[in-house]
Amino acid sequence: MPSLKDLKNRIGSVKNTRKITKAMQMVAAAKLRRAQDAAEAARPYADRMSAVMAGLTANAAGSETAPRLLSGTGSDQKQLLVVMTSERGLAGGFNSSIVKLARQYAERLRGEGKDVTILTVGKKGREQLKRDYGSHLIHHVDLSEVKRVGYDNARDIADEVLSRFEAGDYDVATIFYNRFESVISQVPTARQVIPAEVPEGAEDAAGASSLYDYEPGEEAILADLLPRSVATQIFAALLENAASEQGARMTAMDNATRNAGDMIDRLTTEYNRSRQAAITKELIEIISGAEAL
Numbered sequence: 001m002p003s004l005k006d007l008k009n010r011i012g013s014v015k016n017t018r019k020i021t022k023a024m025q026m027v028a029a030a031k032l033r034r035a036q037d038a039a040e041a042a043r044p045y046a047d048r049m050s051a052v053m054a055g056l057t058a059n060a061a062g063s064e065t066a067p068r069l070l071s072g073t074g075s076d077q078k079q080l081l082v083v084m085t086s087e088r089g090l091a092g093g094f095n096s097s098i099v100k101l102a103r104q105y106a107e108r109l110r111g112e113g114k115d116v117t118i119l120t121v122g123k124k125g126r127e128q129l130k131r132d133y134g135s136h137l138i139h140h141v142d143l144s145e146v147k148r149v150g151y152d153n154a155r156d157i158a159d160e161v162l163s164r165f166e167a168g169d170y171d172v173a174t175i176f177y178n179r180f181e182s183v184i185s186q187v188p189t190a191r192q193v194i195p196a197e198v199p200e201g202a203e204d205a206a207g208a209s210s211l212y213d214y215e216p217g218e219e220a221i222l223a224d225l226l227p228r229s230v231a232t233q234i235f236a237a238l239l240e241n242a243a244s245e246q247g248a249r250m251t252a253m254d255n256a257t258r259n260a261g262d263m264i265d266r267l268t269t270e271y272n273r274s275r276q277a278a279i280t281k282e283l284i285e286i287i288s289g290a291e292a293l
Contacts, residue, residue: 004278007271011264018260024090025253032183032246034148039180039239046236053196053222053229069162069226072195073171078115080170081106082161082193084177084237085125086245087144092255094178094186094248095124101188102176106133117170121157121238138169149242154235161234162227165194177237178244184251186244191237193230 002010083102085095102125106116118133120126121141130137141157143149161173173194178186 002270002274004271004274007267007274011267011271014260014263014267018257018264021253021256021260025250025257028246028250028253032243032250035239035243035246036180039236039243042236042239046232049229049232053225067223067226069165069194069230070196070222073168075171076114078170078172079109079117080161080164080173080194081116081118082157082173082175082234083118083120083122083125083129084175084241085120085122085128086241087123087142089124090252091245091249092252094245095122095128097186097188098176098178099125099128101190102129103132105174105176105190106136119161138164149235149238151231151235154238155231158227158231158234161194162230175234175237177241178248179240180243180247183247186248189237189240191233193233196226196229 081102083098085098089095102118106118109116116133116136117138118129118136119139119141120129120137122143126137126140139160141160143153146153164170165173172192174190174192176188176190179189180186
């Protein structure tokens with residue numbers, strides 16, 4: 001049975017832990033608002049980009065001169081997985097849920113005989129993947145010094161992905177991230193970015209776009225827009241991840257704070273009982289000694 005001193009030290013230690021988790025919860029809550037606003041502000045832009053691309057891609061998809069980013073290489077043998085996680089932990093299941101989805105995706109592809117390579121964004125994803133997929137990791141993007149993700153960060157990642165595609169390192173690229181829905185709900189998401197997928201309803205958009213003449217031409221415009229679309233999708237995913245990370249961390253720290261409070265209550269009860277038992281024992285010893293006299 002722990003001594004009174006040990007119990008008192010444990011209570012003090014848990015109280016200090018509760019102060020830390022409470023402070024981290026408040027910091028995450030403050031960061032969440034900014035990250036959520038950024039993610040929600042980017043969604044209309046990404047949606048509008050998809051709408052513009054829909055008609056262009058639908059018209060050009062069957063063309064023999066369509067850009068390779070749209071038509072692909074003609075094969076899906078070599079697959080690149082871009083796994084986006086955070087640089088820090090203490091965010092509940094935020095990182096592990098993304099990695100789990102990427103693992104399942106990779107295992108399915110390998111089961112089909114595909115060649116899988118992985119590009120990681122964020123230290124936590126790399127740490128979890130390098131044990132089983134160390135030989136498949138081809139590049140890592142470190143954002144630990146970035147305080148607030150910007151479009152330049154997404155463009156750098158997109159440039160790396162695009163240059164490897166042009167070099168023939170892979171045929172299909174898919175990004176993995178958490179889509180933010182609420183503080184308690186972040187959805188692990190996989191999205192193919194290369195070759196560009198023709199969005200749903202593209203046929204309708206193609207019909208509407210036929211009313212316009214494009215200069216210098218749809219395919220030339222696509223050649224410029226497709227790389228921008230890849231960067232835009234990566235940027236949107238980074239913003240979704242940033243909001244999801246803070247939401248997950250806020251929830252995790254809230255749970256940790258509550259658990260610390262419950263533990264303090266249990267330890268305090270145990271301390272009071274032990275202290276009462278010690279006092280009772282001491283009284284009995286005094287009374288027994290007095291009766292012996």
